[in-house]
Amino acid sequence: xxxxxxxxxxxxxxxxxxxxxxxxxxxxxxxxxxxxxxxxxxxxxxxxxxxxxxxxxxxxxxxxxxxxxxxxxxxxxxxxxxxxxxxxxxxxxxxxxxxxxxxxxxxxxxxxxxxxxxxxxxxxxxxxxxxxxxxxxxxxxxxxxxxxxxxxxxxxxxxxxxxxxxxxxxxxxxxxxxxxxxxxxxxxxxxxxxxxxxxxxxxxxxxxxxxxxxxxxxxxxxxxxxxxxxxxxxxxxxxxxxxxxxxxxxxxxxxxxxxxxxxxxxxxxxxxxxxxxxxxxxxxxxxxxxxxxxxxxxxxxxxxxxxxxxxxxxxxxxxxxxxxxxxxxxxxxxxxxxxxxxxxxxxxxxxxxxxxxxxxxxxxxxxxxxxxxxxxxxxxxxxxxxxxxxxxxxxxxxxxxxxxxxxxxxxxxxxxxxxxxxxxxxxxxxxxxxxxxxxxxxxxxxxxxxxxxxxxxxxxxxx
Numbered sequence: 369x370x371x372x373x374x375x376x377x378x379x380x381x382x383x384x385x386x387x388x389x390x391x392x393x394x395x396x397x398x399x400x401x402x403x404x405x406x407x408x409x410x411x412x413x414x415x416x417x418x419x420x421x422x423x424x425x426x427x428x429x430x431x432x433x434x435x436x437x438x439x440x441x442x443x444x445x446x447x448x449x450x451x452x453x454x455x456x457x458x459x460x461x462x463x464x465x466x467x468x469x470x471x472x473x474x475x476x477x478x479x480x481x482x483x484x485x486x487x488x489x490x491x492x493x494x495x496x497x498x499x500x501x502x503x504x505x506x507x508x509x510x511x512x513x514x515x516x517x518x519x520x521x522x523x524x525x526x527x528x529x530x531x532x533x534x535x536x537x538x539x540x541x542x543x544x545x546x547x548x549x550x551x552x553x554x555x556x557x558x559x560x561x562x563x564x565x566x567x568x569x570x571x572x573x574x575x576x577x578x579x580x581x582x583x584x585x586x587x588x589x590x591x592x593x594x595x596x597x598x599x600x601x602x603x604x605x606x607x608x609x610x611x612x613x614x615x616x617x618x619x620x621x622x623x624x625x626x627x628x629x630x631x632x633x634x635x636x637x638x639x640x641x642x643x644x645x646x647x648x649x650x651x652x653x654x655x656x657x658x659x660x661x662x663x664x665x666x667x668x669x670x671x672x673x674x675x676x677x678x679x680x681x682x683x684x685x686x687x688x689x690x691x692x693x694x695x696x697x698x699x700x701x702x703x704x705x706x707x708x709x710x711x712x713x714x715x716x717x718x719x720x721x722x723x724x725x726x727x728x729x730x731x732x733x734x735x736x737x738x739x740x741x742x743x744x745x746x747x748x749x750x751x752x753x754x755x756x757x758x759x760x761x762x763x764x765x766x767x768x769x770x771x772x773x774x775x776x777x778x779x780x781x782x783x784x785x786x787x788x789x790x791x792x793x794x795x796x797x798x799x800x801x802x803x804x805x806x807x808x809x810x811x812x813x814x815x816x817x818x819x820x821x822x823x824x825x826x827x828x829x830x831x
Contacts, residue, residue: 375770375822379505382560386500387509389558391516393454394493396551397461398517400544401430401484402524403531405605406622408477410613411537416473424606424732426477430464430485431602431725435718439573442491442714446567450496454489454555461487462548469541480541490717491573498571499562503771503806506570514697518690522630529622569707569804570771573714581711586703589761591719593658594696596754598723600661600747601689603731604668607740608682615675625679633686641694650702651763654695658758660688662751669744702764706808707799709769767796770809774800777828782807785828792824793817 379387405427412423445453464483471477494510501509531540567574581587612625644653664685671677697713704712734742772789774782779802786798786807794816799808 375504375772375818375825377504379501379508383501383505383509385558386560387497387512389554390493390497390500391512393551393554393559394490394513395516395520396547396554397458397487397489399520399524399527400461400465400547402521403528403540403544404537405528405602406525406609406626407528407532407537407540409606410609411532412474412477413610414536415471415477418474419732420606420736421729421732422474422478424603424728424730424735426474426481426728427606427732428602428725428728429478430481431721431723431728433482433485434488434490434721435725436488437486438488438491438717438721439714441488442495442572443575445492445495446565446572450492450499450562450565451555451559453492454496455552457487457489457492458548458552458555459487460484461489462545462552465541465545465548469538469545484544485721491714494571495565495568496559496562498568499565500560503773506568506771507769510571518693522634525626525630526623529620529626533620567804568710569801569806570709570769570808571713572710574711577708577711578715580708581704581715584703584712586762586764587700587712587715589757590696590700590703591716592757593692593754594716595719595723595726596750597661597689597692597696598720599727599730599750600665602724602727603734603743603747604665604682604685606728606731607735607743608668608678611671611673611740612675612678615673615678617675625682629679629683629686630690633683633690636687637691637694640691644695645698645766648766650695650699650766651761653691654699654761655755655758657688657691657695658751658755660684661692662748662755664688665744665748665751669741669748699764701769702767705799706769706771706797706810707801765796765810766812766814767810768813770811772807772809772825774802774805774807777805781828785824788824789821792821795821 408427409423412418412426441453441457461484464480464485464487466480467483468477468480471480494513497509497513498506528540531543609622612622613619617625640653640657644650664681667681667684668678671681700712700716701709730746731743734746777785782800782802786800789795789798789807789809794812795809796812797810801808
């Protein structure tokens with residue numbers, strides 16, 4: 369069938385292979401970043417020239433180049449090729465890892481971390497995923513990438529302390545460099561070459577749509593949310609590892625905290641994710657999770673040098689964090705018009721990395737000027753501001769995105785198909801884009817009459 373795809377079909381073997389290999393590349397790169405989080409603040413204190421402010425900056429500086437370069441790299445990949453841009457980005461990341469591994473001063477680590485951030489390949493990877501998958505399977509492919517990021521976060525915060533036990537933070541940077549080489553090898557030898565690369569509005573940032581994204585107040589609330597969430601994450605990792613060590617956690621035992629905390633918090637978050645999606649209580653669960661983050665920060669501010677109190681509050685924080693990290697992208701997908709999703713996600717991702725940058729910067733500054741308690745109170749104030757903003761959010765429409773190819777359909781037939789699709793139960797919106805030969809649908813997955821939609825698509829594919 370050339371003009372439309374079968375919405376009931378599974379991903380082809382080549383699509384699964386491409387998706388898993390690219391998810392592996394993404395995970396390898398993110399694993400290197402996440403391994404640094406729980407250990408850099410511990411070891412950076414020993415570097416020549418280190419101050420709390422510079423320590424925080426070393427933690428977070430990679431976020432600034434990400435903000436500046438991830439969208440341009442995605443746009444450049446449309447013209448010069450996805451793989452070339454991804455290899456270039458991974459090479460920058462490798463160079464940064466080696467610089468940081470060889471550095472004995474805080475300034476050298478700063479340079480290395482900045483180079484790591486300059487390897488901003490996320491947009492180009494997403495575009496390559498879109499090149500290698502059919503429209504109807506795009507959502508599954510992106511979900512696989514998202515799962516790989518979540519897993520790499522959990523593995524990273526556990527593996528970082530273990531690897532650092534063999535030679536300090538430099539060992540973690542060397543491990544990151546090795547992972548980067550593996551990612552480059554995977555791209556070159558395992559990821560298929562696309563037959564055609566083109567703009568995908570569901571996965572890529574489109575500059576002409578930026579104003580539309582900025583005019584949507586619900587999307588702006590979500591952008592603010594991911595900014596605050598990652599600001600808090602980076603700020604607490606500037607001080608919590610040091611606080612746990614000061615409170616008596618033996619050297620090399622950090623993983624014994626992070627592993628159960630992450631696993632238990634994920635287990636507690638999953639039922640609420642199900643309630644949010646299946647029971648359609650997204651706003652209530654979302655606001656509750658922000659309140660949990662706020663309570664965790666207030667608890668950390670009062671924990672002092674009580675190790676068990678610190679660990680307990682850290683567990684509460686990760687319950688809220690994991691829940692919000694899972695629901696925020698889903699909310700962006702539900703909120704953004706179907707053909708604006710790529711631009712909305714580009715802005716969302718930029719806010720995420722800006723939050724990481726500001727979080728480390730402010731966390732280090734507050735620690736140096738006013739002490740650890742001030743860092744947690746600053747985070748609590750940020751969480752409170754987010755809670756106030758979120759209270760005014762509109763309840764999301766529980767609509768999923770679906771893409772249908774319009775290849776070989778003329779404009780008259782495509783418009784006719786769109787009108788008929790709107791008459792099918794569960795189809796809420798249809799947006800046609802003839803330049804991309806794609807129909808962007810918003811559908812209610814619980815009500816969608818898939819059999820009738822498939823019959824209609826078959827009818828037009830044979831017309």
